[in-house]
Amino acid sequence: MVETYDADVVVVGAGLAGLACARALADAGREVVVLEARDRVGGRVWNGTLSDGRTVVELGGQWIGPTQRRVNALVAELGLETFPTFGEGEHLIELGDRRARYRGARPPLPPWVLADLGRAQLRFDRLARQVPLEAPWAADRAEAWDSVTFETWIRRNVATSGARELMRIYAEAVLAVEPRDCSLLHALFYTASGGGIDALTATRRGAQQDRFVGGSELLARRLAERLGDRVRTGVVVRRIGQRERPGGDGEVRVEADGFVARGRDVVVAVPPTLAGRLEYDPPLPPRRDQLTQRIPAGSVIKCHVAYDEPFWRDDGLTGQAVTDRGPVKITFDNSPPSGRPGVLLAFLEGDHARELGAWPAPDRQAVVVEALARLFGRRAARPEEVVELDWSAERFTRGCYGAHLAPGVWTRYGPALRAPVGRIHWAGAETAAVHSGYMDGAITSGERAAAEILAAR
Amino acid sequence: MVETYDADVVVVGAGLAGLACARALADAGREVVVLEARDRVGGRVWNGTLSDGRTVVELGGQWIGPTQRRVNALVAELGLETFPTFGEGEHLIELGDRRARYRGARPPLPPWVLADLGRAQLRFDRLARQVPLEAPWAADRAEAWDSVTFETWIRRNVATSGARELMRIYAEAVLAVEPRDCSLLHALFYTASGGGIDALTATRRGAQQDRFVGGSELLARRLAERLGDRVRTGVVVRRIGQRERPGGDGEVRVEADGFVARGRDVVVAVPPTLAGRLEYDPPLPPRRDQLTQRIPAGSVIKCHVAYDEPFWRDDGLTGQAVTDRGPVKITFDNSPPSGRPGVLLAFLEGDHARELGAWPAPDRQAVVVEALARLFGRRAARPEEVVELDWSAERFTRGCYGAHLAPGVWTRYGPALRAPVGRIHWAGAETAAVHSGYMDGAITSGERAAAEILAAR
Numbered sequence: 036m037v038e039t040y041d042a043d044v045v046v047v048g049a050g051l052a053g054l055a056c057a058r059a060l061a062d063a064g065r066e067v068v069v070l071e072a073r074d075r076v077g078g079r080v081w082n083g084t085l086s087d088g089r090t091v092v093e094l095g096g097q098w099i100g101p102t103q104r105r106v107n108a109l110v111a112e113l114g115l116e117t118f119p120t121f122g123e124g125e126h127l128i129e130l131g132d133r134r135a136r137y138r139g140a141r142p143p144l145p146p147w148v149l150a151d152l153g154r155a156q157l158r159f160d161r162l163a164r165q166v167p168l169e170a171p172w173a174a175d176r177a178e179a180w181d182s183v184t185f186e187t188w189i190r191r192n193v194a195t196s197g198a199r200e201l202m203r204i205y206a207e208a209v210l211a212v213e214p215r216d217c218s219l220l221h222a223l224f225y226t227a228s229g230g231g232i233d234a235l236t237a238t239r240r241g242a243q244q245d246r247f248v249g250g251s252e253l254l255a256r257r258l259a260e261r262l263g264d265r266v267r268t269g270v271v272v273r274r275i276g277q278r279e280r281p282g283g284d285g286e287v288r289v290e291a292d293g294f295v296a297r298g299r300d301v302v303v304a305v306p307p308t309l310a311g312r313l314e315y316d317p318p319l320p321p322r323r324d325q326l327t328q329r330i331p332a333g334s335v336i337k338c339h340v341a342y343d344e345p346f347w348r349d350d351g352l353t354g355q356a357v358t359d360r361g362p363v364k365i366t367f368d369n370s371p372p373s374g375r376p377g378v379l380l381a382f383l384e385g386d387h388a389r390e391l392g393a394w395p396a397p398d399r400q401a402v403v404v405e406a407l408a409r410l411f412g413r414r415a416a417r418p419e420e421v422v423e424l425d426w427s428a429e430r431f432t433r434g435c436y437g438a439h440l441a442p443g444v445w446t447r448y449g450p451a452l453r454a455p456v457g458r459i460h461w462a463g464a465e466t467a468a469v470h471s472g473y474m475d476g477a478i479t480s481g482e483r484a485a486a487e488i489l490a491a492r
Numbered sequence: 493m494v495e496t497y498d499a500d501v502v503v504v505g506a507g508l509a510g511l512a513c514a515r516a517l518a519d520a521g522r523e524v525v526v527l528e529a530r531d532r533v534g535g536r537v538w539n540g541t542l543s544d545g546r547t548v549v550e551l552g553g554q555w556i557g558p559t560q561r562r563v564n565a566l567v568a569e570l571g572l573e574t575f576p577t578f579g580e581g582e583h584l585i586e587l588g589d590r591r592a593r594y595r596g597a598r599p600p601l602p603p604w605v606l607a608d609l610g611r612a613q614l615r616f617d618r619l620a621r622q623v624p625l626e627a628p629w630a631a632d633r634a635e636a637w638d639s640v641t642f643e644t645w646i647r648r649n650v651a652t653s654g655a656r657e658l659m660r661i662y663a664e665a666v667l668a669v670e671p672r673d674c675s676l677l678h679a680l681f682y683t684a685s686g687g688g689i690d691a692l693t694a695t696r697r698g699a700q701q702d703r704f705v706g707g708s709e710l711l712a713r714r715l716a717e718r719l720g721d722r723v724r725t726g727v728v729v730r731r732i733g734q735r736e737r738p739g740g741d742g743e744v745r746v747e748a749d750g751f752v753a754r755g756r757d758v759v760v761a762v763p764p765t766l767a768g769r770l771e772y773d774p775p776l777p778p779r780r781d782q783l784t785q786r787i788p789a790g791s792v793i794k795c796h797v798a799y800d801e802p803f804w805r806d807d808g809l810t811g812q813a814v815t816d817r818g819p820v821k822i823t824f825d826n827s828p829p830s831g832r833p834g835v836l837l838a839f840l841e842g843d844h845a846r847e848l849g850a851w852p853a854p855d856r857q858a859v860v861v862e863a864l865a866r867l868f869g870r871r872a873a874r875p876e877e878v879v880e881l882d883w884s885a886e887r888f889t890r891g892c893y894g895a896h897l898a899p900g901v902w903t904r905y906g907p908a909l910r911a912p913v914g915r916i917h918w919a920g921a922e923t924a925a926v927h928s929g930y931m932d933g934a935i936t937s938g939e940r941a942a943a944e945i946l947a948a949r
Contacts, residue, residue, distance in 0.1 A: 182672040184899045186639045215639040216900040273730070308785045312769040321791070321849045321884035325891060328765045329898075331785035334778070389904055392778045427778035434782060441786075441898035442641045443673040447846055 038294050040267075042066040044488055045289045045298040047272050047313075050078025051474055052462040053304035054258040054266075055109075056481030061262060063489055068296050069262060070270040070289065072431045077255035078305075079426070079435055079464075080474065085341050085378075086420055090371055091250035092339040092378060094424040095435065096474050097369075100242035102230050103475035105482075106254075113257040116248040120238045121368040124351045127410055129358035130197050136352070140237065144197060152198040156232050159192075159202075163227040168468040171224040172449040181446040185214035185222040200359040207384040208365050209235050210472075211333030211436050216385070218442040225439075228471040238355065238367075242473065248372055251474070270294050275301055276316040277458045287458050299492060302484045304462040307438050307452070308332055309431070315459070323456055326448040329441065330465070332434020334388035338363075338381045338403050338423040345370045345377030346414045354379055356410045362387035363406040376419065379407055392425045399423075437472040438465045453483075460484040495751050497724075499523040501945055502746045502755040504729050504770075507535025508931055509919040510761035511715040511723075512566075513938030518719060520946055525753050526719060527727040527746065529888045534712035535762075536883070536892055536921075537931065542798050542835075543877055547828055548707035549796040549835060551881040552892065553931050554826075557699035559687050560932035562939075563711075570714040573705040577695045578825040581808045584867055586815035587654050593809070597694065601654060609655040613689050616649075616659075620684040625925040628681040629906040638903040642671035642679040657816040664841040665822050666692050667929075668790030668893050673842070675899040682896075685928040695812065695824075699930065705829055708931070727751050732758055733773040734915045744915050756949060759941045761919040764895050764909070765789055766888070772916070780913055783905040786898065787922070789891020791845035795820075795838045795860050795880040802827045802834030803871045811836055813867045819844035820863040833876065836864055849882045856880075894929040895922045910940075917941040 044060050046053045049071035060067045075081070079095040098120065099106050110117060125136040128143070135143045144152070166174045174180065185206060193199045206214040210225060229235040235242050247253055259266045270291045279285040287301040303310045311327025318324070345368060347354050354368025362383050369380035381403050383391050391399045400421045408416035426435035440449075453466050462484040467476030501517050503510045506528035517524045532538070536552040555577065556563050567574060582593040585600070592600045601609070623631045631637065642663060650656045663671040667682060686692040692699050704710055716723045727748045736742040744758040760767045768784025775781070802825060804811050811825025819840050826837035838860050840848050848856045857878045865873035883892035897906075910923050919941040924933030 182643045183641060184639060184644075186899070187641075187644055213900060216898075318885070318887045321882060321890075322846065325788060325791065325846070325884055328788035328890065329786075331782060334782065386904060389779065389782070425778060427782055428775070430775045433785065434778075441673075441900075442643070443670060443898075447843060 036293065040068050040294070040296045042068040042296060042298045043300070045070065045287060045296040045301045046304055047289065047301065048078060048304035048463070049076040049255070049259060049266055049268070050304060050463070051080060051255055051258070051477035052464060052481040053302065054255055054262065054481065055478040056302050056304060056462050056485045057262055057265065058258055059482050059485035060488065061265065063485070067265055068298070069266045070272050070291060070294070070296060071266065071268045072271040074268050076259040076266060076268065077252045079432055080251045080255050082250035082252035083422055083424070085376065085422060090341070090376060092369065092422050093250050093252070094337060095426070097246060097251045098243040099474060100234065100244045101240060102234060103242070103470050103473060105479050106475040109254065109478060113254065115253055115257065117245040118248055118372045120243055120246055121348070121370065122238050122353050122355065124348065124353045126353050127356035129356070129360060129410070130200060131359070140233070142357070148195045148197040151193060151195045152201055155193045155198055155202060159223070159226065160231045163223040163231065166220070166224050166227045168224070168228055170449070171220055172446045174220070177220060177446050180220035180223060181218050181442055183219050184442060185217055185219050188219045189214055204357060204359065204364050205232065205236065208382070210439050211335040211384045211388070212439045213385045216441065217439040218445065220445050221440040224445065225471060228467070228469055228476070229473065243367070254474070267294070272313060274314040274316065275303070275459060277301070279457070285458060300458045300460060300488045302460045302462050302481070302488070304481060304484070306332060306432060306434070306463060307465055308433060310461065319456055322448060322451045326444070326451040329444045329448060330438040332427070332432070332438055333436055334385055334392070334427050335435045336383040336388045336392060336399075336423055336425040338383065338400070338421060339369060340379045340381060340404060340407055340418045341420050341422070342377040342379070342414070342418055345374055347377070347411045348374070350412065352411065358410065362391055363403055366407065366410065379411070379415070381407060388425065388427065392427055396423070455487060460487050493750065497525050497751070497753045499525040499753060499755045500757070502527065502744060502753040502758045503761055504746065504758065505535065505761035505920070506533040506712070506716060506723055506725065507761060507920070508537060508712055508715070508934035509921060509938035510759065511712055511719065511938065512935040513759050513761060513919050513942045514719055514722065515715055516939050516942035517945065518722065520942070524722055525755070526723045527729050527748060527751070527753060528723065528725045529728040531725050533716040533723060533725065534709045536889055537708045537712050539707035539709035540879055540881070542833065542879060547798070547833060547835075549826065549879050550707050550709070551794060552883070554703060554708045555700045556931060557691065557701045558697060559691060560699070560927050560930060562936050563932040566711065566935060570711065572710055572714065574702040575705055575829045577700055577703055578805070578827065579695050579810050579812070581805065581810045583810050584813035586813070586817055586867070587657060588816070597690070599814070605652045605654040608650060608652040609658055612650045612655055612659060616680070616683065617688045620680045620688065623677070623681050623684045625681070625685055627906070628677055629903045631677070634677060634903050637677035637680060638675050638899055640676050641899060642674055642676050645676045646671055661814060661816065661821050662689065662693065665839070667896050668792040668841045668845070669896050670842045673898065674896040675902065677902050678897040681902065682928060685924070685926055685933070686930065700824070711931070724751070729770060731771040731773065732760070732916060734758070736914070742915060757915045757917060757945045759917045759919050759938070759945070761938060761941070763789055763889060763891070763920060764922055765890060767918070776913055779905060779908045783901070783908040786901045786905060787895040789884070789889070789895055790893055791842055791849070791884050792892045793840040793845045793849060793880055793882040795840065795857070795878060796826060797836045797838060797861060797864055797872075797875045798877050798879070799834040799836070799871070799875055802831055804834070804868045805831070807869065809868065815867065819848055820860055823864065823867065836868070836872070838864060845882065845884065849884055853880070912944060917944050
């Protein structure tokens with residue numbers, strides 16, 4: 036038995052992009068159906084809980100920043116509450132054989148390292164501002180920037196090993212890849228899209244400023260509630276067909292096991308590497324198909340380590356640490372608004388996620404806890420529990436936070452990222468010009484795809 | 493109605509890898525079935541014909557070289573005939589504003605360019621010899637070589653613009669990508685795998701030495717004939733499941749529309765980027781899935797331009813040209829053994845294939861013919877016909893000649909290229925250590941996968 040659903044627009048994927056797209060179309064009076072492979076909405080935004088069943092820990096995207104205007108407006112409109120990421124006290128930094136506590140934005144590094152880092156950041160941000168966000172391939176120096184890796188730029192432009200390590204940690208923390216994995220052009224685009232290095236890395240006034248009371252998944256759930264039974268979960272889309280008929284008429288046909296949705300347009304709002312695995316009839320043109328061969332997802336395992344209380348706060352620590360000793364290089368205090376229980380968030384990113392992803396969970400978690408004990412003292416060595424997620428193992432994501440582009444890809448395939456193919460439109464955080472890779476970018480990408488369709492028909 | 497087929501081993505893909513694998517297994521007494529999506533065997537080896545219906549022009553792989561021992565042995569065993577690529581007379585070279593005719597291996601370049609090129613090649617070949625073919629990630633300097641693009645190496649190590657252009661043409665001609673698209677480690681591995689720059693680029697004593705009488709597809713057809721009805725064409729595999737049962741027993745289940753094959757092992761012998769699009773149950777581990785997100789195919793349009801006779805031979809030309817003026821940078825005399833009609837083969841590769849692939853065929857062909865007329869004179873401007881194939885548009889290939897790896901991929905994901913995942917084994921020219929990317933590598937990769945299975949059960 037094949038169930039058939041007719042709509043004006045079929046949306047594939049009920050992450051924030053797909054939901055925001057569907058909502059914009061529904062608000063404009065279009066019939067819409069959203070097909071989601073998982074049994075939940077939200078995609079890369081997903082609430083987990085600790086074993087108490089109550090304390091929410093976000094397994095995926097969780098923060099929003101003050102310059103992310105669209106997501107902030109949506110939060111207000113949907114009546115959601117946010118609270119600031121905990122930041123009272125001193126941060127920790129470990130670099131080489133030095134460990135230090137500090138307040139504010141500038142870590143207590145040797146003056147020559149600080150000067151080197153400052154120069155590098157200034158230079159990098161200045162280059163980033165030259166990237167046209169809607170068309171990175173059109174930057175004056177796009178050819179040169181797309182011929183080298185970000186790592187090559189670091190080696191040429193950063194002199195001290197300390198500052199080099201911090202630039203590498205920047206890539207890992209923001210892109211979940213190593214600086215060798217992406218082109219300089221990609222690193223510049225992503226930095227520019229997010230508003231610069233400071234905006235991307237900061238908690239106060241930066242992309243990690245605010246958290247959601249009740250978890251970020253609420254954003255997706257509230258959007259989905261408004262769409263009601265137009266959102267169909269557990270529907271694994273396999274094939275998208277499109278046909279034109281004389282007179283400008285035509286249709287799309289989106290096939291899943293036991294389910295077919297028909298419409299006049301389709302929006303594919305899943306990560307690019309998964310979009311490339313669907314079957315298309317007629318087959319996609321070479322430029323688009325070869326793009327999705329070259330737009331892999333990053334590697335991250337997000338680990339929540341829970342304690343009865345956030346003991347580091349009593350030690351005058353924010354819970355935020357940066358270290359060049361792997362495998363954990365970045366931590367945050369991720370406790371709920373009440374501050375009980377205490378939760379430290381430890382990221383395994385890039386190479387470390389790739390390597391530790393293959394380890395048995397207890398071994399991996401032991402290494403994570405050991406790193407926290409080194410940073411936050413022996414109380415950190417005895418957590419109540421660890422809740423972790425390796426996004427590369429998620430069948431319907433296959434890597435986080437988002438895609439990165441190797442040398443040559445932005446300049447040769449970039450235009451295919453958003454360009455519709457007939458009646459197929461592309462959404463998702465990766466397709467956003469502004470705040471690419473973030474919740475804000477996901478939402479605006481969905482709304483942009485909706486606008487494309489509303490303008491066309 | 494679902495047709496079910498039971499075998500010991502199910503092979504996905506009837507290219508040379510899949511066929512060689514199936515044959516080795518059948519010879520060892522195993523029941524085997526080969527499932528091929530197309531209605532023909534051969535994969536990237538495919539005979540076309542001119543409009544006379546008789547003159548074979550190979551749309552894909554066509555040459556074999558004297559050091560490719562396995563394919564040469566198979567040619568002899570299957571009773572196929574080869575003939576030497578036409579090479580009597582003078583080659584053409586265009587570089588900057590100079591055009592010249594020459595004999596032998598060394599073009600008549602200014603002495604400082606020749607010296608620069610010679611040094612670069614010597615240095616590059618020397619590095620290549622340090623790459624362990626079975627494990628490129630284990631090279632002593634793998635980290636450094638996998639952190640930069642091949643283009644970065646060229647800029648650092650080649651001083652003259654002429655020699656730089658020739659190194660770039662090397663990447664295009666051998667890998668069908670630009671040197672910015674792959675890591676230095678990949679370029680070194682591929683070069684080492686093929687026996688060095690000279691062996692890869694030469695006709696005499698090189699990888700372009702010999703052609704097949706009747707076309708290279710005969711190799712696949714002869715192998716398929718011996719397998720008989722064990723080869724099933726028109727079967728588009730979509731899903732591979734595997735289950736273990738207590739006691740070391742277990743099975744694989746390979747599903748296509750209306751067809752299921754069951755066995756104890758499966759060999760996936762399709763290009764890596766297509767292998768990554770199948771559904772696997774259970775899902776593949778992160779390392780393997782993320783590998784196939786990062787192993788794109790190159791870009792090439794192979795154009796045969798036919799004339800009533802090979803008029804360039806009368807002008808004392810071999811038909812072989814190298815030029816730095818795109819879009820055609822490499823040509824060969826590809827006439828049949830009889831020398832009638834005359835066929836010039838022009839390659840569009842890398843950036844040029846990507847760009848011209850989106851053009852209407854008549855416009856693209858006009859540009860190709862114009863390039864040939866510039867090189868071979870006005871008789872080249874009036875061909876009888878043009879037969880071309882854009883491999884990136886082929887639904888069941890999606891790019892040629894083979895895959896290339898960007899910075900970071902060999903060192904972080906390389907081991908997943910061949911490592912079996914339970915009962916799933918991987919074959920295909922990309923998985924070969926020796927003559928990777930060539931027919932010879934395809935054959936040995938299939939035989940290696942067969943040996944894995946024979947050793948296990």
